[in-house]
Amino acid sequence: MVKLEHAGEAPAVTILVVEDEFFIRMDIADTLREKPGVIVIEARTADDGWEYIATNGPVDVLFTDHRLPGFMTGSQLAARVSQEYPMTKVVVTSAHFDGTEWTGPVLDKPYDSNKIAANLVELARKKG
Incomplete structure (x- = not known):
């Protein structure tokens, strides 16, 4: 399927937000959704974030909290994504x-x- 874009329209970007605090995740995800051409994926744990990327492929930006429940911290997720998907930009917050x-x-x-x-x-x- 070919996606046609209007002249001057930037291609869509995908940002994965990994944050266990519901209201913090909701706030940044909703703010991102207000931006044109932004697809937001939300995950509560680093494990869920990794599962999304492993299943669906890389995202443009990973925005993750450091302290998260589960087997992996956000920092471990960030390091893993950076190593396995070097084109994905990573931002860690804490x-x-x-x-x-x-x-x-x-x-x-x-x-x-x-x-x-x-x-x-x-x-x-x-780019890059």
Whole structure:
């Protein structure tokens, strides 16, 4: 199936939000959905996030909390995705980062959802 796009319309981007706190996840996911051309996938655990990617293929951006319930932390998910899907951009966030698996930058919580959503969409649309 060929997807036709209107002139000047940016192609859709997919952002996976992994956050166990329902209201935080809902806030950032809903803010992202307000942006044109953004597909948002939500997961409560890193395990669920990995299952989505393993089943459906890579996303443009993974936005994950560090501390999550389950077998894998968000930092472990971030490291795994970065290794296995290097074209996927990864953003880790945490109020209390204590991980060693992720060596990239960590966005402090709390954050401004509008500002972060705009930054995530911009990041998703960047090539390379």
